[in-house]
Amino acid sequence: MLLRVLGTAAGGGLPQWNCACPGCAGARRHPSRRRLHDGLAVHGGGTGDWFLANATPDVAEQLESHPALRPNAGQSRTPVVRVVLTDAELDHTLGLLRLREAARIDVWCTEPVHRALTTRLPLTDILSPYTTLAWHDLPLVGADRPAEVAGLEMSALPLSDKRPRYATDEPSHPAWSTALTVRDPGSGTRALYAPALAAWSDALDEQITAADCVLLDGTFLDEDEPSRSGVSQRTASGMGHLPIRGAEGTARHLARTEALAYYTHLNNTNPLVDPSAPEHERLADLGLRVAEERMVVSL
Ligand code: MLT
Ligand code: MN
Ligand code: ZN
Numbered sequence: 001m002l003l004r005v006l007g008t009a010a011g012g013g014l015p016q017w018n019c020a021c022p023g024c025a026g027a028r029r030h031p032s033r034r035r036l037h038d039g040l041a042v043h044g045g046g047t048g049d050w051f052l053a054n055a056t057p058d059v060a061e062q063l064e065s066h067p068a069l070r071p072n073a074g075q076s077r078t079p080v081v082r083v084v085l086t087d088a089e090l091d092h093t094l095g096l097l098r099l100r101e102a103a104r105i106d107v108w109c110t111e112p113v114h115r116a117l118t119t120r121l122p123l124t125d126i127l128s129p130y131t132t133l134a135w136h137d138l139p140l141v142g143a144d145r146p147a148e149v150a151g152l153e154m155s156a157l158p159l160s161d162k163r164p165r166y167a168t169d170e171p172s173h174p175a176w177s178t179a180l181t182v183r184d185p186g187s188g189t190r191a192l193y194a195p196a197l198a199a200w201s202d203a204l205d206e207q208i209t210a211a212d213c214v215l216l217d218g219t220f221l222d223e224d225e226p227s228r229s230g231v232s233q234r235t236a237s238g239m240g241h242l243p244i245r246g247a248e249g250t251a252r253h254l255a256r257t258e259a260l261a262y263y264t265h266l267n268n269t270n271p272l273v274d275p276s277a278p279e280h281e282r283l284a285d286l287g288l289r290v291a292e293e294r295m296v297v298s299l
Helices: 022-029 059-064 111-120 123-127 202-210 250-254 279-285
Strands: 002-007 039-043 050-053 080-084 104-109 132-137 147-149 152-160 177-183 190-194 213-217 260-264 288-290 296-298
Touching: 002 059, 002 213, 039 059, 080 147, 104 111, 111 123, 111 132, 123 132, 152 190, 152 202, 177 202, 190 202, 202 250, 213 250, 279 288
Parallel strands: 050 080, 080 104, 104 132, 190 213, 213 260, 260 288
Antiparallel strands: 002 039, 002 296, 039 050, 147 152, 152 177, 177 190
8 A cells, every 4th residue: 555645734734824933933934844734645556546534724735746646637537535534623624625626525434523524514514515425434443344445444443532622512432533544455554544642542552563654643742842832731642642752652652663653743833843853863763753744655
């Protein structure tokens, strides 16, 4: 399978339009530091089909920037769009509105995410004059059968009951925020994508151990980054994003994995958005790195 990284920034992107923090200012001075909202395009080989993991507000530019994702010569339109969602957050779903020129959009997601996107953010109603949204169940890891999308097996590992801010009063459910697991049934290779990781669990550890490549939540470097930078008085974990560093940070866990491991969903306050930050070397010593914009991983 092929993973094309379409973007690596948390909600707001880098630079964020209303922000002049050092990370955003640096990205304005050095366009190579710009990051679009995190998302992937995944190709299963064989059939030639792609699907998107999350549909970001940047989705149209993201598709346009990869020749393989543009409509073919001789094809006036890309007929079907496939999107698999890890959660119902706005930075991962607003792209569905931008894809409204499609004849049809097939979307796979968990039950609470489907509920949020058909009631609180009523995408089916809003989009019905423009396109057809076809919803499909994204089975949880351990279910009898994974979903099959573009020749790949797909399931969702429940990570937390973190609801989007527009739906905080919705009932709790373990699959509000999930890791997407992808398996190529031909080669047996596996990838895992988890842009919002609130806590480390044994089940996650197991999936990461089995994976060949993981792209994980790198929103914040430290627990106190949100308060230090004025983003929020909550801790990073309190905001649903386990930080990279620290006793309970993700780096300590990830250092044990043999999988290719990349951080994505970087917030503009994260010192790692500066490529000269010394922390990059510390991560490299652990075999970890920050995902680059438009990088391709072939598994
Ligand atoms: C998150 O990753 O925590 C959310 O996407 C934040 C947001 O609502 O923008
Ligand atoms: Mn986000
Ligand atoms: Zn900023």
